[in-house]
Amino acid sequence: MAGTLPAAGPASAADPQRLTVDLSASEGPVMLGANGALYGLSDDGVPSDAALEPLKITSISQKPEGGAQHPNGDALTVSKSFFRNGGGEINVMMQDIYAKWPYEDLGIDDYLPKVDKIAKEVAADPNSDRFVYIPFNEPDQIWYKLGVSDQAQYEANRDRFFRDWKTVYERIRAIDPDARIAGPNEAAYHTRLLTDFLAFAKRENVLPQVMTWHELGSGSLRDFQAHYDDYRALEREAGIAPLKINIDEYANRRDLSVPGQLVQWVSMFERNKVYANQAYWDAAGNMDGNVVRSNIPNGGWWFFRWYAGLTGDTVKVTPPQANTIDTLQGLASLDTSRRQAQVLLGGSAGDTDVVVDNVSRSLFGRTVTATVAEAAWSGYEGRHAAPRVLARTKVKVADDGTVTVPLRGMHKMSAYRIVLTPGGSGTPATPSVPWTASHEAEEAAITDGKVYTQGTVSNANGYAASGTKDVGSLNQATSKVDFTVTVPKDGTYDLAILYGNQSGTPATQKLSIDGGDPVTLTYPSTENWTYRAKKDVRVELSAGTHTLTLAKGAAEVTLDRIDLTAHTAEPSASYEATLADIGGKPSYDYSSSAGVGTGALVLRSGDKAVFDVYAPRDGYYRVVPRASAPVRLALHGETVAAVPGRPLKLYLVAGNNRVTATAKYAALRSLDVTGDGSTAGTLSYEGASATLAGGTKLVDSAHATAGSYIGWLGNSADSTAEFTVDAPTAGRYVLVVHYAHNDRRDNGHAYNTDIMSRTADITVGDGEPRKATFKNTWSWDDYWTVGVPVDLKKGANKVTFGNATAWAPNIDRIELGRVIG
Incomplete structure (x- = not known):
């Protein structure tokens, strides 16, 4: 883990990068526009309510009811769970009514009856005002070939598309007069087409209410800002008021599930106040690679949970290199009513100084508590516990209103959150950060296996891999990977193995330590060899250097990386009340920074705090409210009185659990959860x-x-x-x-x-x-x-x-x- 505040060990030879946050430079209210997904939902309950609600999704894209493109993800069907969990609006990908990809081109006369059916069904829905029609998908490539270089051919294709756009637009409006329609929805940004499209749509009174296009290349991290600026200029030149923008497909496979990649995309979309939905490259129903199974967070989920926790206004962030692929980027918010500033950053390894300017003493006082946490990459299907707090430190606000937070040893695939709150009296509890070390499979000794390169900029739609390489073809009887590891002391260590298993059945490997008797490890199936999951086991090691061998067992497994972490007695986490979702109008008390460091949330009748509590498995856990007075906790439809400091034994399901706290009056500092999921008494x-x-x-x-x-x-x-x-x-x-x-x-x-x-x-x-x-x-x-x-x-x-x-x-x-x- 990254050592933070102060740096762990000697300083890096290179000067730290600098990311600057200006709390006085508002960019407008936090919009949360970039948290959407294409086919993020597949069914009512996939993902679960507890996994969906905390993300505060503003838009998703799904197929029309009965669409043949995919077997599930029908917009009206999934709308029940989406709206139930606070979702914003649903884009209906109308051409997904067709079965083939690219869509079979049977002509506009074949399409129009389908348009009628979709519009009638959406218009009849009681939430029809929360749907957006997308009549065409990637017309620059599909049906109309609007990206051709020959100008005469382009104009012929363009005119055909414009005729069909007007016909379909008017057909939808005839059935649903209040319909919101989005387009033209190109596969990539095209100045030529959009210039012509805006002029035509304005002249013919068929302007979309939402402007959409896709950003699906790794170059988008470099080019999107120019695309956005160009588009807004085209609007002004055409005399069109700014339209809402939804980049309704973004990111590559290598970005999905990876917090350090996602923060780069989200920061540029939120900065420009556009909506954006992650692309659908694999399986529906997992928020495009950010939910494990139905209810279990991975590192990507926690990043989006942090994003959903931003409140107030976003403020200006200056990264070391703007609009540059795979570099340190970030976004930040300031909530003056809550007296909180938050910074989310990632995308680069090494050391960084986060410099926060214009920290108001009238708002924060002379000191602030800086709380730093890390959301690591755990694979597409690897569970991730609540992000570990790396540091809680009280920092003096400099005379010029600056606070500097040093981050040391950052991981490229991780995202980090810094929360600044008023310092108050007392000293925040020092977090316990166990020793940990990572070892790449491609750097180990490999017998009868092969190193593969994955998820690079040049192969952006390859799957992510730690260090951009993994080890596969471990399919011989003699196949094995020998990891040389060194641990600081005798004891128990948690071994996490990032793997893939496409065999269609549970696969095994044999784990041995220093040539000792092997232990059989069983790996559940994954979507494919590179759709990474995580296997957790415990090993006993003496201080010093060891060889950990993973040898072929039944079926085949690919290996990406192993992590060794000193085992603590029991998993535990403190969930800060001031960072919980709230209902009512609780107040924020920062008079003391003891404990979790972020003060207390003062609950009165009618107020509530909702915590997202992670459980590694189904079972019983000890839950303790740190509060000034009794509170009531609600979970799974049951409510129980909780006495401050006294553990409750509560049953949690594997993954995320929404726990609601209420009180007549109580200053609630945290909800502390300890345990490994005991099944005693079940x-x-x-x-x-x-x-x-x-x-x-x-x-x-x-x-x-x-x-x-x-x-x-x-x-x-x-x-x-x-x-x-x-x-x-x-x-x-x-x-x-x-x-x-x-x-x-x-x-x-x-x-x-x-x-x-x-x-x-x-x-x-x-x-x-x-x-x-x-x-x-x-x-x-x-x-x-x-x-x-x-x-x-x-x-x-x-x-x-x-x-x-x-x-x-x-x-x-x-x-x-x-x-x-």
Whole structure:
């Protein structure tokens, strides 16, 4: 981890880079426009509400209802969960009604009835005012070929497109008079086309309400500012008032999920106050590579959670090099009402001084507390705990109003957050930052394997890899990678392995230390060899140098990097109340910077603080409010009184948990969460204990917990599985379903993986069934979990799974934990 405030060890030979923030130079209110995604949602529940709501998504792009381009992600269907979780607006990619890519060109007469159907369905929706129609997608390449160099051919193609644009525009407006329409939606920015388009659209009264184009090259990090400035100049020359802009596809594969890359894109879009949606390169339903499974954060998710936490106005940030690919960039905000300044930065390794100018003493006082945290890259499918706080330091505001925060040993793929709050009295608690070291697989000793280059600027649409290289082709019996590691002392270390597994089944490797007896590691499936996930194990090492060997086992695994971190007794995190989402009008008290350093949030009746609490696995955790008076905590629909400083035993699901705190009156400093997910006291039932009906069968499997799973469930009202659950007390429980399935539809798309979800209706006793959604697990033999809150009576309860109209997932087992343990 980066050593910060002060620098750890000797100073770097090179002078630190400098990123300057001017708190007096407002750029306008924080817009959060750059957090969107194309096909970010696939189904109601994928991603989960707890993963979606904290991101405060302003726009997403999805296909029309029943569109044939992909098997899921229908705009009206996913709108329920999107709007339920505070989402802004949905762009309807109308041409995704077609099945092929590029879209089959059957002529405008074929398209118009489809346009009519889409417009009628959207107009009839009760939230129709929150949809935006995008009639054409990348017309510069598809159907119209507007990017041709021959001017005469361009003009012929252009005129055909303009005729069709007007026809479709007027067709939509005839059905939905209040429709908002976006376009022209080119695959890249074209001055020639936009000059002509604006003139035509203004003359014919068919101007879009939203201007859209795509930024999909690594060069966009260099060129977007010029594109934006040029477009605004074209508007002025045409006498058109500034239109809302949505860059409705941005970034390459190598950028998605990587905090240090994402901050470069987001900073330039937020600075210019445009909306922007990440591109859909792989699987729908994971916010374009930022949500693991359905509910688990990765490093990219935490970056966007930080972005969603910016409030007030954005302020001017001056990076070392503006508009330069793969360099240190940042964005910052100042909220005068909360007396907080935040800086998000990343994209470069090494040392940086973050210089914050014009820190108002009337707002912050003579000292500030600087809190520094890191969101690291954990892969596309690698879970990431709550970002580790690296430093909490009280800093004097210089006479010229400047505060300098040094960051040392930054990682290129990480993003960092600096929060400045008034210093107050007392001393912030020094964070415990364990020793850690990273080792690239390509730099290790490789036997019968091959080094591959991934995700470089020249191959921007390749997948990200740590150090831009990984090791694959480890498919021989003798294949292995020997890592030489040195640790500072005897003890237990957490070993994190960034890997890929495309075998379609759980794969294994043999881990040995210094040639000792090997231990078998099992790697769940991933989308492909380079869609990186993370395997966590623990090892015992003595002080000094060791060889860690990962040798081929069953199937094949690719290796990117390993991280060794000194193991702490139990995972723990303190969630700052002043940085939580709020409801009502709580006040901010910075009179003391003790503890987490960021002061306290003062809650009164009608106020609330909502925390995003990470759990590495389903189970029980100790939750302690640091408050001046009792508070009430709400989780999974259950509310419990919490006494300050006294631990509560609460059941958390794997991934993100939204915990709400309220009080009659309390100064809440933090919510402290400790534990590793204990299952002591939970109820567990294997699939074999269920009563099966209809065509449902118990199927033998070496990968299921007890050697079998419930299969062939659903697709008929009679095909069910019924568990009898014996609850020791009545109340709210979390039902955790261990499931697997690998439904997908291969439509021959060039790059999207069209995985599909399954659903099951869950009925408790004589209650109404509740539909739960289960995302594809990448293979039939990999078991994931979904947690569903249920109410049980004391004693025997019937819990029945079924699906009358489609197949439900295979079920390995179920667990139940009382929300309040």
